[in-house]
Amino acid sequence: MAIERTLSMIKPDAVAKNVIGEIYSRFEKAGLRIVAAKMQQLSVEQAAKFYEVHSERPFYQELIDFMTSGPVMIQVLEGENAIALNRELMGATFPKDAEAGSIRADFCDADGDQGENAVHGSDAAETAADEIPFFFSAEELCARLR
Ligand code: CMP
Helix, strand or coil: CCCCEEEECHHHHHHHCHHHHHHHHHHCCCCCCCEEEEEEEEHHHHHHCCCCHHHHCCCHHHHHHCCCCCCCEHHHHHEHHHHHHHHHCCCCCCCCCCCCHHHHHHHCCCCCCCCCEEEECCCHHHHHHHHHHHCCCHHHHHCCCC
């Protein structure tokens, strides 16, 4: 299996719940290494651009409002099969469908707004290749050599 990097974001709902550390612990226990991280308040322009692929969807404005409602924690995760592994740790997109033990099952309100799903993760290698440089320069990615 290949060593991959993936873009992960802890969304404003989970940051507000103060569970950044618990979510990081899930990544680390699964063998993923954090190679870059920062907290940021997204601007409307940044959120709109990041989710541009959804611009024709009816939930687009709601998504931008949500993603700019408070700071997000953004990180690059590295490890074997990191993209699929992170998606597995996150669980299904909507908290009500998320598998038991997944981040979304454990840190979201299943009866709440279905878009408020705690985390984002790149869904494919091509997406990761676009999403990582959206937030981090090459110099900000740290080699984990020990
Ligand atoms: P994410 O994995 O970040 O990718 C796109 C996001 O759009 C998704 O998580 C949800 O936060 C949001 N989203 C997707 N579908 C809907 C929907 N039907 N209603 C509201 N938000 C949605």
